[in-house]
Amino acid sequence: MARPFSNNGSYHRRDQILAVDLGSRTTKAVHLQRRGNNFRLARFAVLDAPIFDSVLTPEMLAEHLRAVSQALGAKTRQVALTTSVNDGLVRHVELPRLPVDEMRLVLKHNSRNYLQQDLANYVFDCHFLPPGTPANGPDGGKAPGVAKQKVLVAGGRRQLVDDYVQAAKSAGLVAEFIAPGLIGPVNAFEMTFPDIFANEVVALVDIGFKSSSICILQQGELVLSRVVNIGGDRLTAAVAEAISISYAEAEGIKVGMANEVEAVLESVLAPLATELRASLDFYEHQQDRHVAQVFLTGGSARSEFIVQALQTGLMTETKTWNPTAFLQMELPPQQAAEIERLAAQMAVAVGTAVAAL
Numbered sequence: 001m002a003r004p005f006s007n008n009g010s011y012h013r014r015d016q017i018l019a020v021d022l023g024s025r026t027t028k029a030v031h032l033q034r035r036g037n038n039f040r041l042a043r044f045a046v047l048d049a050p051i052f053d054s055v056l057t058p059e060m061l062a063e064h065l066r067a068v069s070q071a072l073g074a075k076t077r078q079v080a081l082t083t084s085v086n087d088g089l090v091r092h093v094e095l096p097r098l099p100v101d102e103m104r105l106v107l108k109h110n111s112r113n114y115l116q117q118d119l120a121n122y123v124f125d126c127h128f129l130p131p132g133t134p135a136n137g138p139d140g141g142k143a144p145g146v147a148k149q150k151v152l153v154a155g156g157r158r159q160l161v162d163d164y165v166q167a168a169k170s171a172g173l174v175a176e177f178i179a180p181g182l183i184g185p186v187n188a189f190e191m192t193f194p195d196i197f198a199n200e201v202v203a204l205v206d207i208g209f210k211s212s213s214i215c216i217l218q219q220g221e222l223v224l225s226r227v228v229n230i231g232g233d234r235l236t237a238a239v240a241e242a243i244s245i246s247y248a249e250a251e252g253i254k255v256g257m258a259n260e261v262e263a264v265l266e267s268v269l270a271p272l273a274t275e276l277r278a279s280l281d282f283y284e285h286q287q288d289r290h291v292a293q294v295f296l297t298g299g300s301a302r303s304e305f306i307v308q309a310l311q312t313g314l315m316t317e318t319k320t321w322n323p324t325a326f327l328q329m330e331l332p333p334q335q336a337a338e339i340e341r342l343a344a345q346m347a348v349a350v351g352t353a354v355a356a357l
């Protein structure tokens, strides 16, 4: 399971958590409880993000988290938060074999060396990849004295993490766990389709607001991730421009009558598919392996038209999936009726919650 970069200093098991996916357009939140090996969904909430086009101040975030906590009727104060694809870093690195705490320090002091960027103001966490994963170098990392290990590193700016912790506190919550949103769908996918996760090569694509992400999973390992700067916002803006209507009207048409604006949506979805296909091609050529299926999440994946158009462009079996399917439903009746319709949009929140428990 992919790791966070801030885990409140401990890896103890919790029995319940609120997870808040701070999307750039829509906040998705869940309240998950653990009972033995089972996970229960007690409540969820979907709220507009406080602002769409600039950075949240800690005060605005605190006020927003208060609203989220209220919407969840929260019975716990422990919360897991996500960072956006542009704030959080997820990378595979070869590191000397060391305990995690020492690895974090090595990364902090040598980020230029290991991550090709100066990231002195970042906090990190490390997840060891399975022992079979080859380490780098022609000797497979077996040279005496420099044993290496392949590690999935997640990082976030220390200031952002501090702001999140402070905002949660002001909202009466405790930020127990902070992770890059990018790895949320990976964790939810592992729970939903354990066999496919363990044995196949698949791509998880999350279509967000300003951007979309692709993660290629090879037998349980995250081998490639990329961000493409096209998302639901571009689709709505294109509709608004093409037929000279307001953004809000265009949003309504996109969500309710996509077939009436097919050509416009296709003009945005085709370049998105091309970018995603380029990542698949890169992996397939490099590894000489085929990506069997593409699994879509994000708000736009709720649209059958969008899923079909992407499948056409990707030339690979492409489907949406339900990241809440592995959960026992303990929702109030009104929410129970709604969850299936919203499920594709909840992948990051669910995956973050399950990783935190």
Ligand SMILES: Nc1ncnc2c1ncn2[C@@H]1O[C@H](COP(=O)(O)OP(=O)(O)OP(=O)(O)O)[C@@H](O)[C@H]1O
Binding pocket: 022, 023, 024, 025, 026, 027, 084, 207, 208, 209, 210, 211, 212, 231, 232, 233, 236, 251, 254, 255, 297, 298, 299, 300, 301, 302, 303, 306, 345
């Ligand atoms: N039924 C639907 N059909 C088409 N598009 C939809 C539908 N429902 C939501 N969307 C679109 O999904 C987008 C929001 O998706 P999502 O909540 O996944 O983004 P986000 O998480 O806020 O963004 P990001 O991940 O980039 O920070 C909006 O552009 C919205 O128009």
Ligand SMILES: [Mg+2]
Binding pocket: 023, 024, 181, 208, 209, 298, 348
């Ligand atoms: Mg998102």
